[in-house]
Amino acid sequence: MNIFIEKFMNGVGIFFIVYLLVYSTFIFLSVVTGGRSLFRKYKMTRLHNELKHDYYVPVSILVPAYNEEITIAATVKSLLELKYKLFEVIVVDDGSTDNTAKEMIETFDLQPAYRPIHMQLKCKPIKKVYETKIGQVRITMISKENGGKGDALNMGINASNYPYYLGIDADSTLQGDSLEKIVRPVLQDDTIIAVGGLVRVAQCVKIENGVVKGYHLPWNPIISMQVVEYDRSYLASKILLNQFNGNLIISGAFGLFKKDVVISSGGYDNQTIGEDMELVLRLHTYCRNNDKEYFMQYEPNAMCWSQAPSTLKDLMTQRRRWYLGLFQSMIKYRNVFLNLRFGAVSFISYMYYLLFELLSPAVEVFGIFTILLALSFGILNVPFMIQFLVLYGLFGAFLTMTAFFQRIYTQNIKINVLDIIKAIVMCLLENLFFRYIRSFVRITALIGYKKKKGQWGTIKRVKN
Template identity: 40%
Template structure:
């Protein structure tokens, strides 16, 4: 085939593709951005309602209503910040809580640092096996003083999920909080996320805490003393992602009664319910999503009345990736976990038994979370190609850019405005201008890269490739900039 013939064939193919897909693509991007905007509006309404209750929000703990909490901290090679993190967890303003650190076979000085800081002694304690585990548990340690509510369990390396399951077996309180060792909790964080359990103790089974990037902020002794913007653009763009999707998006879903995802960085669960469903799945790479879905399915199948809510108070701060390599591994893992969990629970789709979970939340995640990168990649390739070949006019291309990217920037800016109104975390115009800049730059290169990375994760799962977590480099918290 000649060059001219090849170009003609390509043009004909692109013309056909544009004929059948142009309108659906435009409608799709309009709907996905409009749905995000709707969730932001719902979040705003929820924030307004909470503002009226905020004056008395923390008064209940003095009446003896605060349920006990076991903070489960899986740790693998966390020597850089584990002592600071544990000390900050122990000193949270909460009437009754313990910290359970599960050393998942660390090869660095994670345990040595804990031993030095808390003068640990081994205790002859046989952990119960309420949640099945495969790995060998070596020893259990507590501080010599007999007063510090810290338990350190050492086990062979078998992954984060099994480490948490060991922590569930070791926990002694009715609520368990799963938190990463690289995270920082607000001093009143537990008071906020346990409040729904005190308000509705019989029905509440899980709450998700809001997560914010800590990068760039000033941290002293495990406490945020000044919130600052990250120093580089990759974490800055992740900050606006967290605002839009993790804070406002999940607040909106919670208000709709369709929350199906609680971040693995910080979530609170009733221990008896987690034991009832068998703990975390060690074979799932999206273990946080899978656990919440399993709880929904189990309780709905049994016809039990229950609630799962998101708490929008900024309670937990975590490091986010600062390099493209680490970010790529994270996004591949997230999308693979999304696909595998949605596929595992596909039987819940459109089943009346599962209420809004099956009729609203799951279809949304299939259409606007799972399939989004595939359709966006198609648009990224086909529209410029059609423009280059002269088979689409400039006004259509501009309309595509407006709906796919211009509308997305508007949605992100709306999220930023609502967040500033509700929490006012950034008090400098420079920080606000950087957030605006990040919301624009997100759509120039960053978003296209994450589209490809997410598809890589999906493709790896479809091919049955081995699950790999990757490595997240930590800088620690006792720095001026984390």
């Protein structure tokens, strides 16, 4: 029995060593590649290596909203401050039970409109359409029956007038130049069908008239930890995966898409929680199945500031949704797994999300189980285990610090000494504490899945 356990534990040891080795190397390479890429972008901007024009392509900005009475008006006001010549704003009120529609109507003096909408994508029925024009910007609000975020976005696409649309969250704030920067890649290469921007935490920034006026890490550790986490995750995987058109997620909080391709691929799936990841996987599948040359670009200079959950409960709700979204999309597009047609998308991107995101709860539960097993047989080297956990946590913390400081210097953000200290502490806390909350949420995410899979996730909002 002991020989069997010993052999089993040896096998487990080798598995975890290989698993962690691959993961650490991937994350390390991601951060190094990301840093290099940001440095190059910084140099290019300084030397005017950019496409600066007065006019770009016209864009429809789609804002799906469900019970967003607190933030919706501020969000739309921030959109009106964008420095961009031709765009429209379409707010889709997805059957809110609060005063989202009333807030919009009163703030912008919206008028009811008898507007026929070209229903190219299926979605729940319209209740009422409102319109107005402020300056050169047409604002449309469509009140419809509740159908989920994907359904609301499909309605927005149907009502949009322009060939590209930008999907943002109802609590997102864009910088004045965000739209211009996210559109520029489209002019570089006509095979680009989508562009993802950089999403950052809104609570640490002060924006006036579309310009960042101050940057401070909040005292709330839940928010601060997310600040450093966002910096690492956006710098880490996204830039590396972008090198070979391998991004599988363009955040719903800030993503530009070519409308006709999205319509041809069938639009958003309204049965999925993670509609943003589902759409990107759908576009990969659609373009590859139809031999269509395409590229989905990540543009780190285009920035959007989105509210992060400020309580542990909200954070867990959000992460649960993210994990379920990942689960649904990965299962739905399982044909991408080890599929030569998908190349690096299959063998690197899909594999990364499968092994290190989707299956990580199972691996972690298995790890805990084997620790308990080893303990019960008295073969657990406790000091080594603690030393290893601390070492691994420190590695993660150093990587996060690297990502955070690279972001700071390449984007000319000025931070004070207190913020630097806070950032270092948060990097340590994030890796030694926060990652275990994430793991717990993932492990428990599938409980009650069937009951809650179609719902909008709500978190407490505060005014921007």
